[in-house]
Amino acid sequence: MQFEPLFNPKSVAVIGASDRKESVGYAVMNNMIKGGYKGHLYPVGRKPELFGMKCYAKIGQIEEKVDLAVIAIPAKFVPGVCIECGEAGVKGLIIITAGFAEAGEEGKKMCIEIQATCQKYNMRMIGPNCLGIINPRDGVNASFASVMPEAGGVAFISQSGALCTAILDWAANQHVGFSYFVSIGSSIDTDYADLFEFFAKDPKVTSILMYIESIKDAKKFVLRAREFAADKPIILLKAGKSSEGAAAAMSHTGSLAGNDAVYDAVFDRCGCIRVDSICDLWDCAHVLATQNIPQNNRLCIITNAGGPGVISTDRLVSVHGHLAKLSESTMTELNGFLSPFWSHSNPVDVLGDATASTYQKTLDVVIKDPQIDGVVVVLTPQAMTDPVAVAKSLVEHGPYQKPVLASWMGQSEVEAGVKILEQGKIPNFETPERAVTAFGYIMRHPDIAAKLKEIPKYLDVQVDYEGAKKLIADVVADGRTTFTEYEGKMMFSKYGIPIKGMAKASTEDEAVAEAMKIGTPVVMKILSPDIMHKTDVGGVKVKLTTEEEIRKAYRDIMTSVKEKKPEARIHGVLLEKMVGFKYECIIGCKKDPLFGPVIVFGMGGVTVELYKDTNIALPPIGLQEADRLIDGTKISKLLRGYRGMPACDVEGLKKILVQFSKMIMDFPEISEVDINPLAVSYEEFLVLDAKIVLDKNMIGKEVPKYSHLVIQP
Structure with missing residues (x-):
């Protein structure tokens, strides 16, 4: 396998090896020796001997073909050394050296040279600008991190080398083990997706934790992440939520950072669980390294104080967990030995005088309850409770089939008990909220795994593809990339998205005549490919009933538009019959530069930017995905019937979203789309405004079908 020489090398050469203790070359050599590496280790440097071994001036002088070369020399020499490695038959490279993609044009040029060399000689490479890699199980510490972690099931991947060293230091103290520890740096060759694929085939890897700043190959990332997450969890921390943070990430990695809301949608669709902080990432590592994964979200909380139980419950609700309902048999057993004054519900308050035996009996009872998926045990230091004795009991009776998390609250009084828990592989958290939050992730x-394995339900929609294609061709032939509202609504109608009778008029007389045909009252709107927001230029008049009102509205719109947007091309006005409706929604699409088209649904109308009640999904959208897209908004509660109000036709709305997705899938030349608002009543829907913008870079291009999507249908 192409990554075996990187992670399980039979021979390693350290290029830049040194006896200077402050150098990276010294650190890598020293770590490989201290880590207990059993393969052949070769220093490549300036001296005849290093670490009691023969030192080679060039890698080509080594008698055997080397699996892995770790490069720690100045950046300007790296491209040439990579060629030497290729000629010597090296199979894998780790380039620790910095000063490439993040260092300007010269650095980017060297990256291109290194990539070409790796491709020519079929070498896989990690880096540059990285900490290196660690494989604790096989004693490989090809990094300049001084700590060799315990062996375990969690694979850790990070773009930040400094974060790696902090995690390693913490893991050693908490007895958290790793299967692999990888700092990928600028990842000009090996990226996250490659590692997903390699780790998925390794039974030693039970989960992946990641810190990422950017993604380069979106399609490959999504594909490989979905494959891995269908069986094992991926937990990640994505930096750059703010625009300032995104700019810092770009300067750090030399990559496009992307829109953070779109990243959320991508992670959701490919099964990655995104955490909010380094603290959350550490806590998840702690749980995954020591506990089984819960089968559902039902948590039981055992505590010797009421307050922490209430606080834990609040946090559980906020992370969408469920406070487990104790079964009748569990209640009967607990009543048999707990004080009559225990809480008689979950959280299970065993009271302040609870002994180690009380805690253990309670845990043994609740953990076998089929309605409970995990347990958080909270202990506050009280005169009658021995933190050490309780910790010893929990450890001695473990391991448990379901996850057991602890929170020994306090500092000096619980310190000895905490050490026992950590050594016994029961993760302890300083506060119960942190324990519950980790469980929540x-x-x-x-x-997620079930969602990734489900078979999407698409609609057998009758669409007029050729008619839609002609509409686009007509707009392009007119020298435009922007549809008028009339053209946009006609486009939607080709995909079964509901519109009603409408008419165009280019004079006052035509406006009156068309309005009378449609039937009053009518709404009149300016028709121009250059005006996206009609109300901003006085381009909308509503509730027009009489001929006089229609004529006046036409004149007022034309006067206002010519004053506020004199350069706009005017195609007349659009007339539609006024309709009543209950809610306003938005359905939209925008082409993200990294992930391609993304679909937006939520509360619409002129206040869409104010309330920001929207949710994002990637096409293709089936009925299940449409359901989740709707449910991710606050307006979904109104649409489904709130406090006795009748529900709207949510099934019909889901079908519209699927049809909208189909349109986006069929036309890669679409850059932006807005249906805002989509009028929603209890039984019908109607497009009230339509905007479509084409991608000028895609017009006239022949591309493979669906190649603009990161998820292939």
């Missing part, structure tokens, strides 16, 4: 995986 991990509990999502079974649902």
Whole structure:
């Protein structure tokens, strides 16, 4: 396998090896020796001997073909050394050296040279600008991190080398083990997707934790992440949520950072669980390294104080967990040995005088309850409770089939008990909220895995593809990339998205005549490919009933538009019959530069930017995905019937979203689309405004079908 020489090398050469203790070359050599590496280790440097071994001036002088070369020399020499490695038959490279993609045009040029060399000689490479890699199980510490972690099941991947060293230091203290530890740096060759594929085939890897700043190959990332997350969890921290943070990430990695809301949608669709902080990432690592994954979201909380139980419950609700209902048999057993004054519900308050035996009996009872998926055990230091004795009991009776998390609250009084828990592979958290939050992240995986394995339900929609194609061709032939509202609505009608009778008029008389045909009252709107927001230029008049009102509205619109947008091309006005409706929604699409088209749904109308009640999904959208897209908004509660109000036709709305998705899938030349608002009443829908903008870079191009999508249908 192409990555075996990188992670399980039979021979390693350290290029830039040194006896200067402050150098990276020294650190890598020293770490390989201290880590207990059993393969052949070759220093390549300036001296005849290093670390009691023969030192080679060039890698080509080594008698055997080397699996892995770790390069720690100045950047300007790296491209040439990579060629030497290729000629010597090296199979894998780790380039620790910095000063490439993040260092300007000269650095980018060297990256291109290195990539070409790797392709020519069929070498896989990690880096540059990275910490290196660690494989604890096989004693490989090809990095300049001084800590060799314990062996475990969690694979850790990070773009930040500094974060790696901090995680390693913490892991050593908390007895958290890793299967692989990878700092990918600028990732000009090996990226996240490659590692997903390699780790998916390794039974030693039970989960992946990641810190990422950017993604380069979106399609490959999504494909490989979906494959891995269908069986094992991926937990990640994505930096650059703010525009300032995104700019910092770009300067750090030399990559496009992307829109953070779109990243959320991408992670959701490919099964990655996104955490909010480094603290959350550490906590998830702690749980995944020591506990089984919960099968659902039902948590039981055992505590010797009421307050922490209430606080834990609040946090559980905020992370969409469920406070488990104790079964009748569990209640009967607990009543048999707990004080009559225990809480008689979950959280299970065993009271302040609870002994180690009380805690253990309670845990043994609740953990076998089929309605409970995990347990958080909270202990506050009280005179009658021995933190050490309780910790010893929990460890001695473990391991448990379901996840057991602890929160020994306090500092000096619980310190000895905390050490026992950590050594016994029961993760302890300083506060119960952190324990519950970690459970909240991990509990999502079974649902995610099921979602990734489901068969999408698409509609057999009758569409007029040729008619839609002609509409686009007509707009392009007119020298435009922007549709008028009339053209946009005609485009939607080709895909079964509901519109009603409408008419165009280019004079006052035509406006009156068409309005009378449609039937009053009518709405009149300016028709121009250059005006996206009609109300901003006085381009909309509503509730027009009489001939006089229609004539006046026409004149007022034309006067206002010519004053506020004199350069706009005017195609007349659009007339439609006024309709009543209950809610306003938005359905839209925008082409993200990294992930391609993304679909937006939510509360619409002129206040869409104010309330920001929207959700994002990637096409293709089936009925299940449409359901989740709707449910991710606050307006979904109104649409489904809120506090006795009748529900709208949500099934019909889901079908519209699927049809909209089909249109986006069929036409890669579409850059932006807005249906805002989509009028929603209890039984019908109607497009009230339509905007379509074409991607000028795609017009006239022949591309493979669906190649503009990161998820292939």
